[in-house]
Amino acid sequence: EAQVTQNPRYLITVTGKKLTVTCSQNMNHEYMSWYRQDPGLGLRQIYYSMNVEVTDKGDVPEGYKVSRKEKRNFPLILESPSPNQTSLYFCASSRTGGTGNTIYFGEGSWLTVV
């Protein structure tokens, strides 16, 4: 079954305590991305990766880091989380090349920073 798996699904953490949200896909997709969803703002792209070792900033990259050492994994790192990073985070993946490739989203990770 095609899957994008995120962990943890729910997390409450304190300001400044580094955390990593993992994302893994089993579809051999080249493209992976992170989005955050906030009330009244829709989904906004944080970072994306076109392939291993190739990453680029999205619309709201401040306060986040990513790495793409393996094709299937794309972790999101919050080095020093702050309350304004409290949000619902989605990882996504798709094939590249051509047009109209379907993006598959994970189920989301609820992050609360207190």
Next chain:
Amino acid sequence: DQQVKQNSPSLSVQEGRISILNCDYTNSMFDYFLWYKKYPAEGPTFLISISSIKDKNEDGRFTVFLNKSAKHLSLHIVPSQPGDSAVYFCAASVGGSNYKLTFGKGTLLTVNP
């Protein structure tokens, strides 16, 4: 500046009737448009898309219409079913890719039995 706008936060329709969800965009470079559906506690799922070379795309009960001159697209669901109740996101990109999607804020559709 929001480049993709869904001005109706919510919409309520009766089962069996038509649901029309609207989306406006400001960036004339957008040439590929998508609709995603999202249920609570789940990730968004792809519903239907349209390229700017078309003005209509149909998939079963779902039809997307694109009016490039008005920078407007709409999603029609006919007939609406209670299982269609979800948040619908409009998204757009440049160059027909999924790489940098710009999403609207979403519209909550409620279909009443």
